[in-house]
Amino acid sequence: MLKIEHLTKSYAKSNVNAVDDLSLELRPGEIFGFLGPNGAGKTTTIKILTGILQYDKGSVSICGNDLKTQSVAAKHSIGYVSDSHVIYDKLTGREYVDFMADVYGVDVHTRKERAEKLLDKFELRGAFDSQIRTYSHGMKQKISIIGALIHSPDLWVLDEPMTGLDPQSAFQLKELMRSHCDEGKTVFFSTHVLEVAEKICDRVGIIVKGKLIMVGSLAEIKEAQGDSSLEDIFLSVAGGGNE
Ligand SMILES: Nc1ncnc2c1ncn2[C@@H]1O[C@H](COP(=O)(O)OP(=O)(O)OP(=O)(O)O)[C@@H](O)[C@H]1O
Ligand SMILES: [Mg+2]
Numbered sequence: 001m002l003k004i005e006h007l008t009k010s011y012a013k014s015n016v017n018a019v020d021d022l023s024l025e026l027r028p029g030e031i032f033g034f035l036g037p038n039g040a041g042k043t044t045t046i047k048i049l050t051g052i053l054q055y056d057k058g059s060v061s062i063c064g065n066d067l068k069t070q071s072v073a074a075k076h077s078i079g080y081v082s083d084s085h086v087i088y089d090k091l092t093g094r095e096y097v098d099f100m101a102d103v104y105g106v107d108v109h110t111r112k113e114r115a116e117k118l119l120d121k122f123e124l125r126g127a128f129d130s131q132i133r134t135y136s137h138g139m140k141q142k143i144s145i146i147g148a149l150i151h152s153p154d155l156w157v158l159d160e161p162m163t164g165l166d167p168q169s170a171f172q173l174k175e176l177m178r179s180h181c182d183e184g185k186t187v188f189f190s191t192h193v194l195e196v197a198e199k200i201c202d203r204v205g206i207i208v209k210g211k212l213i214m215v216g217s218l219a220e221i222k223e224a225q226g227d228s229s230l231e232d233i234f235l236s237v238a239g240g241g242n243e
Contacts, residue, residue, distance in 0.1 A: 001186045002026040002049070002155055007058035009044060018044040019055070020210035026155075026188060029181050033201035034190040037238045041210040042190040043083060046159045049188070050080045063154050076104065079153035083160045083190075085140040089133035093124065093143045096132060097150055104151035111150055118146045121172045137164040145173065149180075156180055158189040162196055174200050194230050204230075208238050 007022040019041045026032050034042050047053040049060060051071055060067040065074035087096060094115075101111035119125040122142040127135060132143060141164050148156065156177070162170050177187045177200060191197055197204050198218060205215040214221060214237060218230060225233045 001028045001063060002188065003059075003061040004045075004049075005059045007045070007048065007055055007060065009048060009053065009055045017210045019048065022058070022207070022210070022212045024205060024212060024215065026186050028154075028184050028186055030202040031177050031181050031187045031200055032189070033197035033204040034188065034207065035192075035194070035197060035204055035234060035238075036190075036207035040207045040238070042207060043159055044210075045207070046080075046157055046188075046190060049157055050078055051075050076151075077154040079148035079151065079156045081141075081144045081148045081156075081158040081161050083163070085137075085144055087132055087140065087144055087147070089135075090131060092131055093128040093135075093146075096143060097147055100147040101150045106151050114150055114152065115146060118149060118176075121176065122146070122169055138166060138169060141165055142169060145176075149176070152185075154185050156185065156187045156189075158187070160190055160192065162191060162193055170196075194234060198230050206234065206237055213237055
């Protein structure tokens, strides 16, 4: 589904690796939570996976397609929700979702069906024909999610998706992640909310200073760490990461 091998990237003028020899494999049907302190390399990894950033070393394969040599096919399998709402705010919600559906070649009937389901879930129907610039933070987050799911991607990648969502919408998003994975698809998301990770992730990974230092199911991680809480484990391994 997603295979990352020895991924390494440093930014220009930096002598440290933002992502450092990171290897990870995700299976179909799993929700994977990507945890780590501020500046650990989560967004950098996610932007590499989605083809936004180039990388220096290693390889990324998505649904069997190499991100460098088969980039269009690889990107076709991804739906991406960024941590900042870089969406076209002069478009209405409907125009934006139509644009995303056109990009991914989703037919008119299917896009309508999917959009309606998601609009109801997120109670966004009333604002669908308003310009996105008039949306609140949470509403922008919701329309980004709808745009990212309109082609029903095999791999759904979200960078801190719970930020700005009200409790109801956060609940709906968690439900969506689960139902997406129940269909055999995969979710990869970063979060600072450990309770969310504990509740919905099949596996989590902790990244500190660009290195993936721990990966496994919560039960496995807790057992390996002497049955501490995820918060205690996170604080003990990530404590020195915030500089
Ligand atoms: N555009 C950039 N140019 C130079 N350095 C950058 C750039 N973006 C990020 N970095 C650096 O790369 C490292 C990883 O940053 P990244 O944004 O990936 O962290 P993160 O884990 O997503 O953090 P957060 O939890 O705060 O979102 C940091 O040291 C950061 O300063
Ligand atoms: Mg980030």
